[in-house]
Structures are given as C-alpha cells and as structure tokens.
Amino acid sequence: MAKIDPWGSNAVSDYDHVFKEFGLSKFPESMKKQLKHHFFERNIVVAHRDFEKVLERIKKKKKFINITGIASSGPYHLGHKADLDLFVFFKKCGAKNYFCVCDLDAYCSRPKIKTVAEAKEIAVQNVADALALGLSEKDIYVQSNREKEYYSFAFEIGKKITAKTFEAIYGHLDLGKVSANLLQYADILHGQLPEYSGKMPSITGIGLDQDSHARATRDVAKRLGYNLEMPSFIYFKFQSGLKQGSKMSSSEPDTAIFLNDCKADVVKKVGSCFTGGCPTAKEQRRLGGKPEICKKYEIDLFHLESAAKLKDIFEKCKSGKRLCGECKKLTIDYMDKFLKEHQAKAKKNLPKAKKIVYG
Amino acid sequence: MAKIDPWGSNAVSDYDHVFKEFGLSKFPESMKKQLKHHFFERNIVVAHRDFEKVLERIKKKKKFINITGIASSGPYHLGHKADLDLFVFFKKCGAKNYFCVCDLDAYCSRPKIKTVAEAKEIAVQNVADALALGLSEKDIYVQSNREKEYYSFAFEIGKKITAKTFEAIYGHLDLGKVSANLLQYADILHGQLPEYSGKMPSITGIGLDQDSHARATRDVAKRLGYNLEMPSFIYFKFQSGLKQGSKMSSSEPDTAIFLNDCKADVVKKVGSCFTGGCPTAKEQRRLGGKPEICKKYEIDLFHLESAAKLKDIFEKCKSGKRLCGECKKLTIDYMDKFLKEHQAKAKKNLPKAKKIVYG
Numbered sequence: 001m002a003k004i005d006p007w008g009s010n011a012v013s014d015y016d017h018v019f020k021e022f023g024l025s026k027f028p029e030s031m032k033k034q035l036k037h038h039f040f041e042r043n044i045v046v047a048h049r050d051f052e053k054v055l056e057r058i059k060k061k062k063k064f065i066n067i068t069g070i071a072s073s074g075p076y077h078l079g080h081k082a083d084l085d086l087f088v089f090f091k092k093c094g095a096k097n098y099f100c101v102c103d104l105d106a107y108c109s110r111p112k113i114k115t116v117a118e119a120k121e122i123a124v125q126n127v128a129d130a131l132a133l134g135l136s137e138k139d140i141y142v143q144s145n146r147e148k149e150y151y152s153f154a155f156e157i158g159k160k161i162t163a164k165t166f167e168a169i170y171g172h173l174d175l176g177k178v179s180a181n182l183l184q185y186a187d188i189l190h191g192q193l194p195e196y197s198g199k200m201p202s203i204t205g206i207g208l209d210q211d212s213h214a215r216a217t218r219d220v221a222k223r224l225g226y227n228l229e230m231p232s233f234i235y236f237k238f239q240s241g242l243k244q245g246s247k248m249s250s251s252e253p254d255t256a257i258f259l260n261d262c263k264a265d266v267v268k269k270v271g272s273c274f275t276g277g278c279p280t281a282k283e284q285r286r287l288g289g290k291p292e293i294c295k296k297y298e299i300d301l302f303h304l305e306s307a308a309k310l311k312d313i314f315e316k317c318k319s320g321k322r323l324c325g326e327c328k329k330l331t332i333d334y335m336d337k338f339l340k341e342h343q344a345k346a347k348k349n350l351p352k353a354k355k356i357v358y359g
Numbered sequence: 360m361a362k363i364d365p366w367g368s369n370a371v372s373d374y375d376h377v378f379k380e381f382g383l384s385k386f387p388e389s390m391k392k393q394l395k396h397h398f399f400e401r402n403i404v405v406a407h408r409d410f411e412k413v414l415e416r417i418k419k420k421k422k423f424i425n426i427t428g429i430a431s432s433g434p435y436h437l438g439h440k441a442d443l444d445l446f447v448f449f450k451k452c453g454a455k456n457y458f459c460v461c462d463l464d465a466y467c468s469r470p471k472i473k474t475v476a477e478a479k480e481i482a483v484q485n486v487a488d489a490l491a492l493g494l495s496e497k498d499i500y501v502q503s504n505r506e507k508e509y510y511s512f513a514f515e516i517g518k519k520i521t522a523k524t525f526e527a528i529y530g531h532l533d534l535g536k537v538s539a540n541l542l543q544y545a546d547i548l549h550g551q552l553p554e555y556s557g558k559m560p561s562i563t564g565i566g567l568d569q570d571s572h573a574r575a576t577r578d579v580a581k582r583l584g585y586n587l588e589m590p591s592f593i594y595f596k597f598q599s600g601l602k603q604g605s606k607m608s609s610s611e612p613d614t615a616i617f618l619n620d621c622k623a624d625v626v627k628k629v630g631s632c633f634t635g636g637c638p639t640a641k642e643q644r645r646l647g648g649k650p651e652i653c654k655k656y657e658i659d660l661f662h663l664e665s666a667a668k669l670k671d672i673f674e675k676c677k678s679g680k681r682l683c684g685e686c687k688k689l690t691i692d693y694m695d696k697f698l699k700e701h702q703a704k705a706k707k708n709l710p711k712a713k714k715i716v717y718g
Contacts, residue, residue: 104511108518115584116515144511151510152463152503156475158538159467163522166534175525178534179517179541225474 019047022211024235031055037089039082042301042310043237045205049214050232053201058093065191065202066090067231069100069184072123073110074250077258079239081133082302086205086236088134096197097139100187101126101357102180104143109180112251120144120357125346127353129259132345142357143183149195154186160223161185161216169212184213185220192228202231207238239302242273242295257299260343263336270296270332277324289317289324296324296331304334378406381570383594390414396448398441401660401669402596404564408573409591412560417452424550424561425454426590428543430465431482432472433609436617438598440492441661445564445595447493455556456498459546460485460716461539463502468539471610479503479716484705486712488618491704501716502542508554513545519582520544520575528571543572544579551587561590566597598661601632601654616658619702622695629655629691636683648676648683655683655690663693 019026024047031048032040034055039045057064068087070080084099091097103119113119123142130140167173170181188204191197206214214233221228241248241255248256257269275297276290291297291314304310313330316322378385383406390407391399393414398404416423427446429439443458450456462478472478482501489499526532529540547563550556565573573592580587600607600614607615616628634656635649650656650673663669672689675681 104514108514116511144507146507148503148505148507148510151507151514152475155463155467155510155513155538155542159535161534163532163534163537173522173532175520175522175537176518178522178537179514182538183514 022215024049024208024211025051027051027234034059035089037086038305038307039086039089039236039302041307044082044302045086045234046237047208047235048233049218050201050230051203051234053229054203054232057201061094063094063096063197064090064200065098065197066093066095067098067100067188067191067202067204069102069105069187070126071106071109072101072103072119072126073106073113074122075125075258075260076129077248077250077256078299078303079248079256080129081259082236082239083205084130084133084135086234090203091135091139095203096191096200097135098187098191099130099135099140101130101140101142102183102187103357105180105183108176108183109174116144123357124350124353125260127356128346128349129342131349131352132342137352137356140356143187145357145359147195149193150186150190153190153193154182157182157185157189157220157224160220165216165219169216181213181216185217188217188231189221189224189228193226199227199229201229203234204231205234205236208235209238211235240295240298242269244274244295257335257339259339259346261339263332263340266332266336266339270299270328270335273328275324275328281323284323285320288320289327291317294324296328299331299335303338304331381574383408383570384410386410386593393418394448396445397664397666398445398448398595398661400666403441403661404445404593405596406567406594407592408577409560409589410562410593412588413562413591416560420453422453422455422556423449423559424457424556425449425452426457426459426547426550426561426563428459428461428464428546429485430468431460431462431478431485432465432469433481434484434617434619435488436607436609436615437658437662438607438615439488440618441595441598442564443489443492443494445593449562450494450498454562455550455559456494457546457550458489458494458499460489460499460501461542461546462716464539464542467535467542468533475503482716483709483712484619486715487705487708488701490708490711491701496711496715499715502546504716504718506554508552509545509549512549512552513541516541516544516548516579516583519579524575524578528575540572540575544576547576547590548580548583548587552585558586558588560588562593563590564593564595567594568597570594599654599657601628603633603654616694616698618698618705620698622691622699625691625695625698629658629687629694632687634683634687640682643682644679647679648686650676653683655687658690658694662697663690 027045027048031051054064066087068083070083087099101123103123104116107113107116107119127140163173166178188202191202192199218230221230239248240246243255246255254269257266273295275295276293278284278287300310300313313327317327386404386407390410413423425446427442429442446458460482462482463475466472466475466478486499522532525537547561550561551558577589580589598607599605602614605614613628616625632654635652637643637646659669659672672686676686
C-alpha cells in the first residue's frame, strides 16, 4: 500500500490507468508548486489537457479565459463550491472570466426541470451564491439571458458534430441533451470569438467523468474554422457524497451539504456521515482512524483552507488521539460559521442576482 | 382524361391520394372564393391543415400570424417569389407578419454554405428582394440577428422531439439539419410567445413535400406546454423547373429564373424551356399546344396576374392560333419588365437590407 499523507496524493495512483487510457496528462508537481491554492497542493486537481499554455499566460501576466458552467438544477452544494473556488482562483490570476449559470441547459437536459421559468428561478439563488463566493456581476452570465451571438454560435456548432460521434461519446442521442451539449460547447468556446475576448487559451475545471465532454469540445473547436485556440482543461478528483459509496447529489439532500443548509442540517449530515472509524472508542484510540476513506475528512481536504489545521486533524485522527465525534464537531463548527457568513452575503446579493437572471 | 381549364384545376386530382395518406384537407372551392388572389383562383394552393380558423380571423378582421421563412442559400428565384407573393397577400389581409430570412438555418443544413458570414451576405440580397416585393422592414427578421428569446425557445424545443421521431420524419439524423429544424420550428411558433404577438392562429404556406415538417411543428407545439394555438398550413402545388422533369433549383441556374436575371438570361431560359409543343409549326397549328405540361405556361399561371391575359394565352395555345415562339415572347416581355422594375427597387433597398441583416 502506498504511503498515506494528509494531502491524499496516494489516491492519484488510482487514476493512472484512466489517464493513460484517455490521453490525459497527470498534473505534474512542478506545475502544482506554481499555483498557490490548496486544490493543487492537496492533489485535488489530478490531471490536465494543455494546461501548460495557461500557466505560461499566468506567469507572464497575460490574459486567458476562465470559463466554467454549472447547471441550474437545484441549490449549490459543496461540490459546486469547489468549482467556484477554483474559478475564483483563476480570476485572481488575472483571467477574463466567464461563469455560466446554465439554466437553459438544465431545462433541456433534465426531465425534473419542467419549464425554463423553473430553471431561471433556481438560477437566481445560484447567481447569489456565486456572487457571495467572490464573483462579480461582470464575471457571470446566464444562458437564457445571453446575447444572440452566443446562441447563433451554439447552433453553428450543430453542423460540426455528427449523430454517430455524439452517440459514441455520450452513449445516447437524446435531442434535449444534444441541445444542452451544443450550449456547453458554446459556453467553453464563445469567449474566443471576436465579439468577446478574442482568440486566447482558456481553462475549465471539470470532473474526470466529464473528460469525454472535454474531448468533444476540443474536436468541435478544431472543426469550426474560427481559428480558435484549443481549450485547456484541468481535472478534479471526484468529491464524493457523505454516505459510504454515495455521490454528492442535488437530488439526494443527505449526501451533500448545501450552501443554504442551516446548522441543524450540518449537525445532522456531518454527524451521521461515514468516517470508517472503529466500532469502539478503545479500538479507535489504539488503531487510529482512516482519514483516507473518511467523508468528513474529504470535506476538510476540499474546504478547510488552513494547512496547519488540516495536518492537525489528519495526525490526531491517524494516531487515535482524537475520536470521530470530537473531530466532526470541529468541521461542523467551521462549516456552520462559513455557511452563516455565506448565506448573509448571498441574501444581500439577491437583488443583483435577479437583475443578472431576468435582465 | 379530366377536362383541362386555364386554371389547371385538373392537376389537383393527382394529389388526392397524397391528401388521404397524409391527412391533409383539400382546399375547398368555398374557401377559395373568399380569398382574392390568383393562387387560390388558379388552384395553386391545393390543400391545408386547419386553415378554417385563419380564414375566420381574416373575415372578422382579427389578427393572425403570417409566418414564412426562406433559407439564404442563394439568390431568390420565381419559386421564392411565389412564397413571398402569398406572404404579401396575407399581410394585406391584416396579419402580424414574420418573414424569416433563414441564414443560420442555411449554414447549418447546407454543406455548400461554408460560413455564417457567407449566409449573411446572401441574406442581404434576399432581404432587398423581399423589401422590393412588398414587405417592410418590420415584417422581416434575420435568424442570426434575432433576439435571445427566440434562440432560447429554439433550444427548448430540442427537449420536445426525440431522435427516433426526427429520424422517422426526416429520414436522417444530421445534427446540423436537426439544428436547422429546431430553428424552423421556433420560426413558426415563437410569434405566439407573450414576448411577441401572443397566442393566435398562424399561417404558413409550404410545398406539399414539406408536410412532414408541418406535422413535426404541430407535434412540437402540442408538447411545449406554452398553450400555443396549433399552427395552420396551406400547401402550394409544386412549381417545377424550366427543363422537362426538372425541379426549380438554386444550384442549377438554368432550371429557374432568378430575381437578379438580366434580359439575356430570361430570353435564353424562357426561349429554351420545355413546352411540349409539336415538332412542326404545321402540326402545332392543327393540333394545338399543351399548356398543361408547358413550363412557360406554368410561369404564367404563377406570375401573370391578369386573368384575361392568361385565358387568352391558354386559348390561343390550345387552338393552335399562337405558336410557342410568339407565346414565349409574351412571357419574356412581361417577365423582363417585372425583373427590371424589381431590380431597381431591390437596389434602392440594399442599404436598408444591410441594416436588417447586420443590425
């Protein structure tokens, strides 16, 4: 078994075969050192495609496009916060920012969203959250409220992908999802059109499971004939759900902490999450805990910014000095503090969010 | 053989089986009498779906939507003029007018159009022609220059049609053509959205070969959940090409008279078109001509407005009193006169057309 460290770098080896298979590059140590964010330090970002040219721009203080989108299918949870945290990091690196609130995409691709109006309502809260997390009004756009140039471009893309390719990549040919995908390709690429920022490298953070989408976007970029720079991607390690083996999911509220959760929710969710701890306190004191499989520790890894505090949590757990209950309390406390502050900021930003969504 | 008359009504019987098969209604004599345009009088409009409610609106001087689109894939020919003539007729009936210049659709669906910029260039001449034929600026919109509400609606429609349905209707699953079709459904239906004219009957004139498209549009209208009025359609008799057995086609210039043709083109094209006349003048004088299969007579039927002149042409041909050469000269003369006047008007409208296309 590989050596375990507080930054969870061992888990990267699990992905090695995936990288090879899909032609991804492992995110090298040399690059990590140049990017001052715990997502890099803690091996949360594990792979990339063509990130070199973005890094080059950052180092030379030249502009690049920072583009990420989240579908408006429900309130944001900590998984979305991670996406936004990375977005804010690149914003601070001096990017041209395109944060897309994907209301139309959410409607087209998800049966549970019955109308565009419903997706727009969700979008308002999403935008308020994004503003509270450090984005400003000019960093955000809402698909349903985007200019015609963007839409026209999305339709153009329809000419550049075949049904067979689509089916091979996504395993289906749901025309609603095709529509959503055309919008997503446009989201990633339209910033390079002359009407927007013009040709330049772009960066988008995605999950490893979305790589097929990244490849399709790059393929489309080549075919479009607009002389676009190939978009770059960096890949997140999967942020899992709070229950053992679960995925963090908007449709199963107990698997995730949402940005609009109250203290009672956090106490309940963190309190009952899977830790992998020993059956008895005595045993745990003797053998220590297993942060590498603990869901609470995963929250810390992604969202506890202090490296010293994280190291302390890791070491006290491994050595059996601190038991799960006390350890959970630490997380509940900082998470509740963060959420309270966040919710106050988001509330203050609601009028601005409405303006962004409804124009 | 059915009795032949100058208005070509016999040809309608050829379509009877088509109507039955596809569930179309034959355009009834009672309706034709209420619509003062030679397309109705001369049985050029042969069938309909749900036209009753549009006629009702016309009679009660209530508003209805008049929507037609032509792809910007080349200069307009007499076939397009017929579409526009019908559009102008409904405009005069007091409609809310939506003439769509389909530049994006042309790009998405046609391999020969290499860029949207190319489609837009073609669109400028198309718009100038439409203005010259009696449309005003507010009657016309260009897809690539339409508001985001229209585009958003087109993407929404993607959720309401399945790949299987699409393939069954159109016999293919070219995603560029899927994109073009989503735009076309939006063209026909978006006028009923609250942001535009609101719910009301609409009328679109199409060729019989496009009925599958009409049915798909009506199916989508039902599924969208916007409480839309089912769109109505009327069906044109096929306007064929100038050569025997040919289709009027932008890609084969000799099969059609274009609105930008000069006199020499008209002389050449009408002069050499198929008439079905007898091999010798003597025989033709004895047996008479065959206007029912004559391509030049088809031009007259669609584009010579004077009923008296058309009747005279028909009778002098049938009786053998006028031979093809002389008869062609008549058509060349009025067509050349029309084209010269039209081209002068279109030229004057070019600046306005540019403004409509490029905003």
